[in-house]
Amino acid sequence: MQSESDIVESLIRSAGRRVEPPEDAYGHVFTVAHEAFRKKTSKHRERMWILWAGAAAVLVFAIALMARWTPPVAQQEELARIARVAGEVEIATGDIWRPLAEARARLTPGIKIRTQADGRVALTLAGGESLRLAGGTEVMLDAPGRLYVPGGTIYVDSGARPSGSHLEVVTAVATARDVGTQFEVAVTGAALRLRVREGLVALDHGGESFRGQAGEQIAIDGKGGISRASIAPHDTAWQWAEAIAPMPDMDGKPAADLISWVARETGRKLAYESPLVEQRATAVILHGDIRNLSPMAALEAMLATTDLAVELNGDTMEIRARSNAPTGP
């Protein structure tokens, strides 16, 4: 007769390792269960909001009666503005989607935006960050500094944002927090891919925190496995985000401003052929509308009217004087 402890050991040994479910089942069930979770929590939040709103309304009414004062209608904080749209883009405040062009909606907390396969959209968030959605992407603007991505690919450029604030990109797989940077998050079911183009991104996943640095790609597969790879800041993979970049107003500005902006948007180092060429770029004033062009096309179009030319050499964008052109300011 074996002891109780021996029986435990022998049973576990003879039974062997527990069977793991197939990976595709994990991903499929996760996606459906996560949708149920989203619906449940939004209903729960709505119910809680109604309760709180009811209580608050009673309180405000009582105070208003006491003070003989009528409260102004509350305005929800605007979280973003549409900066540029291409293709089919829709917007929803609940479950009813409408074309963005018809919506004329204020982008307030809880609003959802999605792009069809041919659609791209760029938003400017209230914190100054540029948020861009690739085709087949959905995003919900949750709160100031936080957005939720159920699926698809987004690009964030927080370069223009005031220091001190951090944007949180929440997904079902992990949460990415930027630390002054340009980065892309792609979510497909239970898998996530983070690409960092500039700066640093913190990624919280399964109770652990990872750091993604410029030029790094971190992938989390459907089973939670993590792998790292490299991606150059000027890789062609970033081109979709460049194509929808909202063009700053360059009319009346020095060519040097456009050149710096294009270098950053295309992830390249900027080099001038000589100090004289750099002075020239500062002296040349731009005129015209380049809003619907990609950064590089806009730069080439603008420089065509000057005595400056652009040349790409690996990771560097070089500005040179055109042959036989004067380079003095």
Add this chain to the structure above:
Amino acid sequence: MTDPSNPVMAELVHVDRALAHRILGGDEEAFRELFDRFFPRLYRFARARLPGDPDAAKDIVQQTFCQAIERLDTYRGEAALYTWFCQICRNAVADYYRRSGGSQGRVELLEDQPNARSILESLAAPAADEPETGVLREQVHRIVEATLDALPGNYGTALEWKYIDGLSVREIAVRLDIGAKAAESLLTRAREAFREAIAGMI
């Protein structure tokens, strides 16, 4: 029902209620934690009751998660959250059999058979070659799997590390990021919980 005199169960239910509360509050990490903890266990739970039909097992687990999340605000901590999920899964399996034409093909579980304890003891002994023993061994595998799945926290995993992977107490301590004494104590509690759970099952 939870036995309030059992401190392990009381702690487990406390943790589970907090987890359910976080999920209802929209905490993504909490949802992920629940899914990662329960998905493999529920899949095995369903698969054992739907042999030879992995697609049906997947559908049942999916249905279980959706129903459980929908009703999560009714979870009051009467039992461990996993037990609560298992009950929903069990009902989903029963519905499946009802829809697919009665109880034909339903699995007869070892815990429903007489003399189960002596069967378990005999199977814990060195392997025999008889075909009947092979069938029973499969059932023991399932019942041990179910018992490990039902243990709280890391107990099931720690027992597998110890007895299947052959890890030392020190190695287990490193994996769990705890001290060697705490790991030894965890293993003792895990063995005790396993013994109690399997005794309760038969």
